[in-house]
Amino acid sequence: MDGKISRRDMLAKAALVGAGALAGSLISPKAEASDDESLMKQWPWPYVKLDPAVTAEIAYQNWYNLGCGGTVMFSIFDQLAKKIGEPYKSFPVESFAIYEGGIAGWGTTCGSVNGAGTVISLIVGPPTWEDRSKTITSDIFDWYSHTNMPVYVPLKPHANKDSIPHTVSDSPLCHVSVSKWMKKANAALGSEERKDRCARVSASVAYKVVQYLNMIHDDKFDKEHANWSGPIKSGTTAQYNCADCHGKNVPKPPMPKKPTAGE
Numbered sequence: 479m480d481g482k483i484s485r486r487d488m489l490a491k492a493a494l495v496g497a498g499a500l501a502g503s504l505i506s507p508k509a510e511a512s513d514d515e516s517l518m519k520q521w522p523w524p525y526v527k528l529d530p531a532v533t534a535e536i537a538y539q540n541w542y543n544l545g546c547g548g549t550v551m552f553s554i555f556d557q558l559a560k561k562i563g564e565p566y567k568s569f570p571v572e573s574f575a576i577y578e579g580g581i582a583g584w585g586t587t588c589g590s591v592n593g594a595g596t597v598i599s600l601i602v603g604p605p606t607w608e609d610r611s612k613t614i615t616s617d618i619f620d621w622y623s624h625t626n627m628p629v630y631v632p633l634k635p636h637a638n639k640d641s642i643p644h645t646v647s648d649s650p651l652c653h654v655s656v657s658k659w660m661k662k663a664n665a666a667l668g669s670e671e672r673k674d675r676c677a678r679v680s681a682s683v684a685y686k687v688v689q690y691l692n693m694i695h696d697d698k699f700d701k702e703h704a705n706w707s708g709p710i711k712s713g714t715t716a717q718y719n720c721a722d723c724h725g726k727n728v729p730k731p732p733m734p735k736k737p738t739a740g741e
């Protein structure tokens with residue numbers, strides 16, 4: 479024995495002699511779980527106001543390491559790690575690089591809005607009125623889909639230095655958003671122009687997220703700020719523009735059976 483007693487030994491002993499006997503003497507309850515661990519479990523996470531423009535430039539520059547989703551999260555969490563500390567310091571934000579390309583290149587939800595939703599859920603937290611984090615996330619999806627993107631102009635652009643084509647995706651899907659832009663710009667997926675465009679889109683989203691978080695922080699967000707008109711009532715999980723994919727004959731999902739007498 480080297481004289482050190484592991485936590486597991488302690489717990490075994492505590493089980494033998496009764497936790498109560500040890501709690502007051504050797505083990506203080508605080509030392510049981512690390513502070514970082516318990517902070518990580520608190521939800522929502524603390525927030526101090528950030529500058530949307532500063533955040534956007536961080537997001538733009540780090541897109542090149544972390545992709546769209548990772549950079550939206552990093553641009554906010556890295557600043558909060560420096561200003562607040564935990565739980566941001568221990569949070570492996572780089573792991574969200576997996577959101578790139580609509581998750582691992584599958585072209586599903588654009589990583590930037592996926593990252594936005596994750597940040598909002600962690601900071602805004604569980605529903606306080608009618609699921610606030612869901613409303614804000616929906617608002618961002620709606621704004622993303624209907625905005626002539628990209629909005630943000632970087633201080634130090636990597637490409638498209640003179641001008642950049644803009645497109646409205648009408649969809650939060652990476653595949654739709656990126657492909658429509660590539661068509662208009664006549665730029666390939668691997669081109670510097672396309673990368674700069676997606677970095678700018680991520681920066682635009684990070685800017686928007688911080689605007690919302692600041693509003694929430696000042697308790698200035700209420701339903702009047704929400705552009706989103708409410709949950710979709712189509713009978714299936716979907717975005718609104720059914721006809722974009724289905725054409726004129728939008729199929730009808732099965733609807734709940736009307737209760738009959740006796741049911």
Ligand code: HEC
Nearest residue numbers: 712714716717718719720721722723724728729730731732
């Ligand atoms: C991003 C493209 C997209 C959008 C937008 C979309 N769908 Fe679909 N949907 C699909 C695809 C792809 C399938 C699978 C089609 C198949 O299997 O033939 C499907 C299948 C369905 C099905 C079941 C299969 C069928 O063909 O009957 C229903 C019902 C449906 N969609 C309804 C809707 C409704 C209602 C909306 C709008 C509220 C909507 N969809 C929006 C792409 C889309």
